[in-house]
Amino acid sequence: MFKSLATSIAGLGLALANANGAFAADPVKIGFSLPLTGIFAPAAPSQKNAYELWREQVNAKGGLDVAGTKRMVEFVSYDDQSDPGQAVKIYEKLITQDKVDLLLGPWGTPHHFAVAGVLERYKFPMVGDTAASVQLRDLKPGYIWFPTSALPDEQGKQLPLLLKSLGVKTVAITTAQHPFALENKKFIVEGLKANGIEVVSNAEYPLDIRDMTALISSLKQANPDAELSLSMTGDSVLYTRQAKELGFTPRVQFVLVGPAATFFTKIFGNQVDGLLTMGHWSPSQTKWPKAKPFYDAYVAKYGEPPDYLDSALSYEACEITEQAVAKAGLDHEKLRQTIASETFDTIDGPVKFNGVVNATTPTMFLQYRNGVFEIIWPKSEATASVMTK
Amino acid sequence: MMARIGRAASAVTAVALLAIALPVVANSYVVGVCFTLLVWIALTESWIVISGMTGYISLGHVVFVGVGAYVAALTWLALPIWLILPLAGLTAAALAMLVGYPCLRVRGPYFVILTFGLSELVKYIVVNIESALTVSGRVLFGAPGVETLYLIALALAWVSVILALIVRESRFGAALRAIRENEEAAETIGVAIGKFKAAAFVLSSIVPGMVGALLIMRSTYFEPLEAFNPQTSVLIVTMAVIGGSDRPFGPMLGVVFLVLLQELLWTNLPQLYMIVVGALLVAVVIWLPGGIYGRIQRMATAAAR
Amino acid sequence: MSTQLLIAALVAGSVYALIALGLNLVYGTMRLINVAHGEVVMIGAYVAYWGISLLSVGPLISAFAAMPVAMALGAAIYFGIFRRAMQSAEFMERIEGNSLLVFFGVSVILQNVASLLFTPNQRGYRYQDEIVHVIGATVPVNKLIVLAIAAAVCVAAVLFFRRSTLGLAIKALMQQREASALVGIPLTHIELASLCLGFATAALAGVLVSMTEEISPFMGFPLTVTAFVVVILGGLGNVLGSLIGGLILGVLETFGVALTGPSYRSIMIYAVFIAVLLLRPQGLLGAGRSRT
Numbered sequence: 001m002f003k004s005l006a007t008s009i010a011g012l013g014l015a016l017a018n019a020n021g022a023f024a025a026d027p028v029k030i031g032f033s034l035p036l037t038g039i040f041a042p043a044a045p046s047q048k049n050a051y052e053l054w055r056e057q058v059n060a061k062g063g064l065d066v067a068g069t070k071r072m073v074e075f076v077s078y079d080d081q082s083d084p085g086q087a088v089k090i091y092e093k094l095i096t097q098d099k100v101d102l103l104l105g106p107w108g109t110p111h112h113f114a115v116a117g118v119l120e121r122y123k124f125p126m127v128g129d130t131a132a133s134v135q136l137r138d139l140k141p142g143y144i145w146f147p148t149s150a151l152p153d154e155q156g157k158q159l160p161l162l163l164k165s166l167g168v169k170t171v172a173i174t175t176a177q178h179p180f181a182l183e184n185k186k187f188i189v190e191g192l193k194a195n196g197i198e199v200v201s202n203a204e205y206p207l208d209i210r211d212m213t214a215l216i217s218s219l220k221q222a223n224p225d226a227e228l229s230l231s232m233t234g235d236s237v238l239y240t241r242q243a244k245e246l247g248f249t250p251r252v253q254f255v256l257v258g259p260a261a262t263f264f265t266k267i268f269g270n271q272v273d274g275l276l277t278m279g280h281w282s283p284s285q286t287k288w289p290k291a292k293p294f295y296d297a298y299v300a301k302y303g304e305p306p307d308y309l310d311s312a313l314s315y316e317a318c319e320i321t322e323q324a325v326a327k328a329g330l331d332h333e334k335l336r337q338t339i340a341s342e343t344f345d346t347i348d349g350p351v352k353f354n355g356v357v358n359a360t361t362p363t364m365f366l367q368y369r370n371g372v373f374e375i376i377w378p379k380s381e382a383t384a385s386v387m388t389k
Numbered sequence: 390m391m392a393r394i395g396r397a398a399s400a401v402t403a404v405a406l407l408a409i410a411l412p413v414v415a416n417s418y419v420v421g422v423c424f425t426l427l428v429w430i431a432l433t434e435s436w437i438v439i440s441g442m443t444g445y446i447s448l449g450h451v452v453f454v455g456v457g458a459y460v461a462a463l464t465w466l467a468l469p470i471w472l473i474l475p476l477a478g479l480t481a482a483a484l485a486m487l488v489g490y491p492c493l494r495v496r497g498p499y500f501v502i503l504t505f506g507l508s509e510l511v512k513y514i515v516v517n518i519e520s521a522l523t524v525s526g527r528v529l530f531g532a533p534g535v536e537t538l539y540l541i542a543l544a545l546a547w548v549s550v551i552l553a554l555i556v557r558e559s560r561f562g563a564a565l566r567a568i569r570e571n572e573e574a575a576e577t578i579g580v581a582i583g584k585f586k587a588a589a590f591v592l593s594s595i596v597p598g599m600v601g602a603l604l605i606m607r608s609t610y611f612e613p614l615e616a617f618n619p620q621t622s623v624l625i626v627t628m629a630v631i632g633g634s635d636r637p638f639g640p641m642l643g644v645v646f647l648v649l650l651q652e653l654l655w656t657n658l659p660q661l662y663m664i665v666v667g668a669l670l671v672a673v674v675i676w677l678p679g680g681i682y683g684r685i686q687r688m689a690t691a692a693a694r
Numbered sequence: 695m696s697t698q699l700l701i702a703a704l705v706a707g708s709v710y711a712l713i714a715l716g717l718n719l720v721y722g723t724m725r726l727i728n729v730a731h732g733e734v735v736m737i738g739a740y741v742a743y744w745g746i747s748l749l750s751v752g753p754l755i756s757a758f759a760a761m762p763v764a765m766a767l768g769a770a771i772y773f774g775i776f777r778r779a780m781q782s783a784e785f786m787e788r789i790e791g792n793s794l795l796v797f798f799g800v801s802v803i804l805q806n807v808a809s810l811l812f813t814p815n816q817r818g819y820r821y822q823d824e825i826v827h828v829i830g831a832t833v834p835v836n837k838l839i840v841l842a843i844a845a846a847v848c849v850a851a852v853l854f855f856r857r858s859t860l861g862l863a864i865k866a867l868m869q870q871r872e873a874s875a876l877v878g879i880p881l882t883h884i885e886l887a888s889l890c891l892g893f894a895t896a897a898l899a900g901v902l903v904s905m906t907e908e909i910s911p912f913m914g915f916p917l918t919v920t921a922f923v924v925v926i927l928g929g930l931g932n933v934l935g936s937l938i939g940g941l942i943l944g945v946l947e948t949f950g951v952a953l954t955g956p957s958y959r960s961i962m963i964y965a966v967f968i969a970v971l972l973l974r975p976q977g978l979l980g981a982g983r984s985r986t
Contacts, residue, residue: 036659037806038620041814042910079659084608084615089421092535096418110610113528117609121417121534135528177516177957179525179612186523204520205956206513207614208916213702214952217695237816237908245825246698247832267818267908446791491972498727498790498930502922503971509919510964517957623798630795660806667802674795675779 027074028064028330030055030321031094032104033111038082040108042233046262046307047107047130050314051075053294053301054322064322067329076100084114091118101330105129105317107310109180112136112144119143125336127320129313133183141355145339147316147348149280149361150309152180156187158363159254160195162276162377163226166388168252172201172224174215174231174239181230181256188228200224209235212242219248226252233258240268240275251389252276259368260308272368274387279366281312281348282375284383290319290347308366308373316346394558397637398551405547412536420539426648427542428604431596432621433629433640434549438556439593440626441634443586444569445493448501449508450625453481453594455617457601459515462527462611470533470606474541474599481598482591484511489590490583496572505619512617519613532606541603549596553637556592565589627666631673633680642681698831699948705837705906707944708844712899713917714924714936715851716892722868722931723888726776726793730801731921732914734764734893736808738900739909746819753821754839757901764897765890771800772889777882801914808911818908836905844902847895848937855933864888868931923967929977938979 032051034044055073063070076098080086087106094100095118103126106115112131116139119126125143132148163171171192175185182204192199201222203215216239219227227250229239236258243249258264259277283295294315298306306312323344328334343352343360352360364381366373374384412420432450440446457477464473488507495503519525532538556562564585567575576582605611632643647666654662677684713735720728738760745756775796779785785792822835854861863884866874875881903909903917924943928935946966951959970977 037663037809039618039912041809041912042816045813045815079662081659084610085425085604088608089418089425092421093418096416110526110608110612110615113610114608117532133526135526138528138530174956177513177520178614181525182520182523183525186525203956206516206960209956209959210916210920211702211706211947211951212956213699213948215956217698218952221695234816237818241907245823245832245834245837247825263815263817267816444788444791446794448794495971495975498721498794499926499971499975501727501791501794502926503968505919506923506964506967506971510961510968513960513964517961520957626795627798660810663806664803664810667799667806670799670802671775671796674792674799675775675785678784678792 025063025069025071027072028066028102028325029074029076029098029100030102030104031076031091031098031100033078033080033087033090033094033106035082035107035111036079038080040082042263043107043130043261043310046310047314048077049298049302050306050311051104051318053298054315054318056301057297058322065326067326080106080111084108084110087111088114088118091115095122095124102126102321102325104321105131105314109133109136112146113139116144123332123336125332125339127317127324127339129317130310133180134187136356139356141340143336145320145353145356145358147320147346147351147353147358147361148313149358149363150278151357151363152183153187154363155184155278156189156191158191158377159188159228159365160191160197162365162386163192163197163252164195165377166226166252166386168197168225170198170200170222170224171226171228172219172222172250173199173203173228174219175202175204176231176235177204177206178232181232184256185230188230205235207232207235209238212239213246216243216246216248219243220246224250226250226254228254228256230256231258232256233261233264237264237267240272244271249389254365260366260373261310262304262307265368265371266304270370273370274389275368276376276386277366277368277373279308279312279373280361280364280375281308282366282373282383284372284374285349285381286383287381288347288349290345294347305372312348316348316351319346320344320351394554397554401547401550401554405543408543409540412539417535421535422648422652424535424539424542424607426644427539427546428600429624429628429644429648430641431542431545431549431600432625433632433644434546434553434637435593435596436625436629437593437634437637437640438553439586439589441629441639442556442562442565442569443589445496445586446501446626447504447590447593448622448626449504449506449619450593450597451617451619451621452504452508452511453484453597454601454604454621455508455512455515455613456481456484457598458605458611458616459601459613460598461602461605462529465527465529474602477602478595478598481594481601485591485594486587489587493583493586493590505622508617508619508622512613515613515617527611529605529609529611532609535607538603538607542600545596545599545603550637550641552592552596556589557637561585561588627670629680631669631680633682633684635679636682636686639680639682642685646681695952697829699952701828701831701833701837701841703941703944703948704845705841705944706947707941708841708848709899709902709940710920710924710943711848711937711940712844712895712902714921714928714940715848715933716895716899717921717925718928718931718933718936719864719888719892719895721925722933723864724776724780724793724885725789726797726889727790728797728892729794729918730797730804730914731892731896732916732918733801733804733808734767734896734914735900735903735917736909736911736914737764737767737804738897739904739913740808740812740900741897742901742904743817743819743909746821753901753905754843757898760897760901761894764893768889768893769886772886775800801918805911805914812911814911816908816910819904821905834906840902840906844899847898848940851895852934852937860884860887923963925977926967926975927970927978929979932977932979935977935979939977942978 063072078090105128107130109131112128128146132150134153175181236255254276260279283292285291324338328338365377367376376386460477460480461473564580628643629640633639717731741760742753742756745751825832924939928939
């Protein structure tokens with residue numbers, strides 16, 4: 001009797017499963033590496049969280065739509081120990097050993113460069129995310145794309161325009177000796193000159209600096225309208241704190257890398273109201289209906305706001321991959337053509353690639369206001385008008 | 390001496406010749422893992438020429454790797470690879486020659502800290518040079534694939550092991566050991582300690598310089614903070630010590646052990662890998678002074694009795 | 695501007711001196727090169743952070759929890775790791791190199807355990823950060839507190855080593871190990887005491903650092919490097935020397951940078967470091983030539 005009962009239940013279960021249309025298909029394996037240890041470890045969580053959130057959401061909908069069939073998403077990920085050489089090895093492993101169906105990006109520009117070679121070799125398309133360098137433009141268009149619009153040459157053109165619109169006449173710049181910061185400095189200085197803004201102080205410092213008293217004291221003496229702290233995460237925190245301690249409060253303050261990350265605003269809170277930073281996403285942008293839901297979902301799951309750069313870009317890469325796969329399935333060549341030619345609808349608005357770079361999203365800047373970053377430049381994309389002292 | 394070197398060297402050469410065939414039978418991932426193994430073998434075997442033999446522990450060996458990488462990055466478009474590699478090695482050797490003599494007059498823990506400081510100093514000098522040139526990271530387009538890089542790594546590893554063997558069995562090596570056991574006594578009996586130490590230092594720098602060039606061909610991106618990362622120096626010391634820094638075959642064991650361990654622990658908590666490495670290091674230094682190789686040797690002699 | 699720089703130099707220098715003090719203590723008595731010193735500072739910092747975040751207890755009170763924690767760690771390391779090993783002559787012959795490696799293993803373990811437990815992100819809290827004006831310079835109150843405490847402890851240390859029995863015993867051990875044993879100084883007790891004191895001062899420094907800076911599991915390594923620079927400047931094993939060395943480094947970091955420009959900050963510090971190592975390895979206050 002139990003046997004027949006069991007068989008009937010099994011049969012019922014099978015019928016229900018079939019009724020849903022989801023025949024238990026193989027999961028889609030998506031591979032990536034992140035710096036879970038090593039010097040970039042603090043950066044990994046914001047990207048990992050975005051990937052995880054996307055996966056959860058997709059699986060809740062029944063799985064990833066692979067050209068008509070829904071399949072659950074499984075991640076295969078490793079720690080690259082903040083070493084681009086390891087990332088190369090890992091992506092080779094993902095492709096040849098783990099035989100993943102799709103790939104997502106690692107963290108950071110050097111890692112993306114390192115992995116680009118692997119993708120080229122195996123003709124495996126991947127949408128990158130957390131990378132920004134003008135040298136990206138030199139990459140042969142092929143199997144990698146970058147949705148970022150925070151490329152240093154564009155920022156170098158736009159930031160001076162923003163400053164000019166605020167009536168800034170004199171600028172002081174402090175730059176960390178790090179490739180991204182230095183790259184931005186090069187273009188920003190050019191742009192300032194082109195717009196007739198005077199650079200009254202232009203100093204660099206090594207990343208392991210522990211005390212900026214001398215540096216900031218000289219900034220105070222220079223008394224600029226605006227200060228551009230082209231700093232990376234750790235030194236951004238140091239600068240922000242010491243500037244306040246030393247009573248250096250220029251009318252306009254821009255900090256390059258750091259403010260967009262969750263921990264930064266956790267440390268400083270409303271002390272940094274009015275701070276300007278790079279970024280091209282905000283939940284306040286009503287033109288992008290997906291933006292606020294992403295923000296809310298992230299806060300609901302992780303109890304803190306997303307990183308306005310890394311989390312947003314990583315999620316976008318997932319969205320683009322998702323939409324491309326829905327159209328083209330998992331075939332590499334078809335996928336590649338789709339990613340290269342279609343326009344995608346992301347939390348950051350429409351994204352279409354021209355070669356390796358994003359051709360639709362303009363370069364923007366953010367300002368911190370009451371716990372949220374608003375887009376304040378360009379005026380066409382602004383979610384709030386810029387506030388100065 | 391020649392006979393002893395001959396036997397070991399033949400064994401090593403035979404293995405190396407066999408290993409040439411690897412890319413034919415294994416996929417790129419396996420070749421990549423072996424590339425990593427060979428690179429670390431090349432680095433640790435070079436390191437013991439100075440630190441294992443003389444007891445002067447260098448905690449800044451990455452400086453040679455970084456210098457080689459920089460040379461490769463600078464000459465990438467101008468020179469062919471077969472010129473870049475030796476140039477990288479020679480530049481590293483030049484640096485070793487320049488700083489070796491004064492630095493090796495400093496003893497014990499001071500030398501350790503000095504090499505670290507030196508490596509950091511060179512790092513920040515390169516950082517400043519790059520920023521003065523308004524260069525922010527150099528991308529190396531068109532680098533060779535992992536199969537070619539693997540063969541080069543195999544050659545470098547072979548060279549470093551043979552070199553370690555020769556140094557160990559030669560009179561030069563005997564002098565270095567004498568320096569390690571009792572430097573003053575060695576000086577008294579007429580060993581030109583300054584020259585010998587400096588020579589060992591220079592010898593230990595050549596292969597790492599070439600490895601540096603090789604490594605950035607693998608990652609295709611040069612950036613001074615990465616290229617001169619002190620963690621590399623520390624890993625070299627860790628692998629050599631765990632394997633057994635007294636014998637030429639010791640470091641190889643350490644490298645293989647740690648790389649394999651990493652492959653195993655990768656999918657689990659990666660921080661766990663680092664914690665295990667840390668614990669291993671403590672355990673080996675306290676309980677296995679000769680490293681894994683030393684322990685195996687002891688077991689072998691005990692079994693033979 | 696000069697007062698501003700002077701205050702910054704004093705604050706930074708006093709903290710460096712405090713951190714280096716512990717390092718020197720441990721090396722001077724047992725010739726152990728504690729490269730995990732920065733991680734002990736990190737532990738102190740996290741105790742203070744969690745104290746204020748979870749229990750709303752001020753860092754000055756948390757210090758009284760941080761120091762025992764560090765001392766317990768020191769005792770555990772002493773008994774668990776070194777005690778047995780130090781009985782082997784082979785180990786003692788290369789004790790500096792061996793201890794370097796052992797402590798390096800310990801530091802890796804501590805960093806990664808902290809990273810696992812606390813996430814690798816930077817954290818910070820606000821404590822007494824109102825700005826006050828002191829002779830034309832602006833300083834947050836927390837930095838003045840740090841300066842006061844660090845300076846007081848350093849002065850107390852100097853007095854301790856000149857006046858108190860334990861201090862003199864430790865000094866004796868540092869200068870003449872065998873002779874100390876001969877006159878009946880209990881080596882084990884003194885070694886343990888100095889290790890614990892060294893760790894305790896590191897943890898206290900960690901509490902102070904957490905008041906003025908952000909903390910992370912990997913904050914230790916740069917501080918260890920800084921401590922070694924200070925110790926080399928002042929002389930390995932020389933307690934007063936580490937105070938002077940700390941101040942010199944503080945001055946380099948502020949006035950030195952003002953002079954040469956911030957981009958050469960690290961080059962300058964390492965160049966001075968290497969110069970002292972090459973020209974006067976026993977440190978500016980050390981006596982005698984360097985011995986292995």
